[in-house]
Amino acid sequence: MEYRFSERMKNLRGNSIREIFKLVESPEVISFAGGMPASECLPLDAYRTYTDELLSGENALSLLQYGATEGYRPLREAVAKHVGGMGIKASAENVLIVSGAQQGIDLCYKLFLNEGDVLLVEDPTYLAALHIAKTYRARAIGVRSEADGIDIVDLEEKIRTHRPKLLYLVPNFSNPTGKTLSEEKRRAIAKMTAEYGVIVLEDDPYRALRYSGRHLPAIKHFDQSENVVYLTSFSKTISPAMRVGAMIASRTLIAKLTVGKQATDVHTATLSQAVAMRFLREGELERRVEASLPVYRFKRDAMLKAMRRYFPKEAEFAEPEGGLFIWCKVPMPARELFLQAISQGVAFVCGSDFFADGKGEQYIRLNFSNESVDRIEQGIRILGDLLKR
Ligand SMILES: Cc1ncc(COP(=O)(O)O)c(C=O)c1O
CATH class of the missing domain: 3.40.640.10 (Type I PLP-dependent aspartate aminotransferase-like (Major domain))
Structure with missing residues (x-):
């Protein structure tokens, strides 16, 4: 059957984050890719x-x-x-x-x-x-x-x-x-x-x-x-x-x-x-948020600390006051870094996906909410080593 898709859908691909999710399903991969809340903060x-x-x-x-x-x-x-x-x-x-x-x-x-x-x-x-x-x-x-x-x-x-x-x-x-x-x-x-x-x-x-x-x-x-x-x-x-x-x-x-x-x-x-x-x-929403803020703050700070320690000085990033992401300019094309990083078990999202015209190939988005601080340090060290090569 040759499907006659609408013009609207014909050339549209799934967004790359969903594709990356498939890649990083394995628990061995240290994933800075998603935007998921920390599992330990979910109010079961x-x-x-x-x-x-x-x-x-x-x-x-x-x-x-x-x-x-x-x-x-x-x-x-x-x-x-x-x-x-x-x-x-x-x-x-x-x-x-x-x-x-x-x-x-x-x-x-x-x-x-x-x-x-x-x-x-x-x-x-x-x-x-x-x-x-x-x-x-x-x-x-x-x-x-x-x-x-x-x-x-x-x-x-x-x-x-x-x-x-x-x-x-x-x-x-x-x-x-x-x-x-x-x-x-x-x-x-x-x-x-x-x-x-x-x-x-x-x-x-x-x-x-x-x-x-x-x-x-x-x-x-x-x-x-x-x-x-x-x-x-x-x-x-x-x-x-x-x-x-x-x-x-x-x-x-x-x-x-x-x-x-x-x-x-x-x-x-x-x-x-x-x-x-x-x-x-x-009032449970407020209580849950109050309880989760120190968890996220701790993880954000752990990632920033590791980035300051392991990333080359050419990498540029700012400290976000909240949310789940750190945005970083890296001294090499993000896609190249991604391919090398994924082969070493670390994932993130390339910056160009977020630009209206697809530019931004020097940026990466790192999520800090969904890994332990030990794995954050380990993953950032791997990225740092790749960036310094
Ligand atoms: C800026 C922004 N808007 C919307 C969404 C989608 O959120 P929801 O799960 O409420 O559909 C996200 C999810 O990551 C987001 O980052």
């Missing part, structure tokens, strides 16, 4: 207790029925309260529960992007944000990045030149760079995008994972024109397998996004939503 006991209680409670049967596309009402209320605590004004009507932030990105693109439309992204950015754009045959254009996030001058220039409908940003501890957008720029972006009529998709799955410095207000906090869509996820703070995230936006946008979601998956799994609601309502 609380998850089991909440699931048992929910399935033994008087509303158990309703958890096994079809539900509203907008999401499980008690979770929508809990999310509105949760983001309220971060300075984002919202009621349950401003919340759409999604099956992970990934679906939120997809729905937002689906709502705004026609074939050929321009989407602006910080260069580099989360690779799935680029990958999803391809499925809509939209054109992602990269905006320069500085130490404190996207370059505002370049952003305005590219808004004027390309008249994009959408700007996609990861404001806190960005994937892949670990950078955080300054408060000044958040304010400026809210103002500028409102003036030019650009929608901002503020994708913020890492906010809670801050190991130093103070929390900054979201871009959404400065949103006066209802042009900012805030996207959060419980993947990094409860469990990625739960597949629960939330979008916060104007009622008009939530209504439209709901139509898009209905066509995709009817609604997010109700039992997962109810479990997430319990984590929020009982």
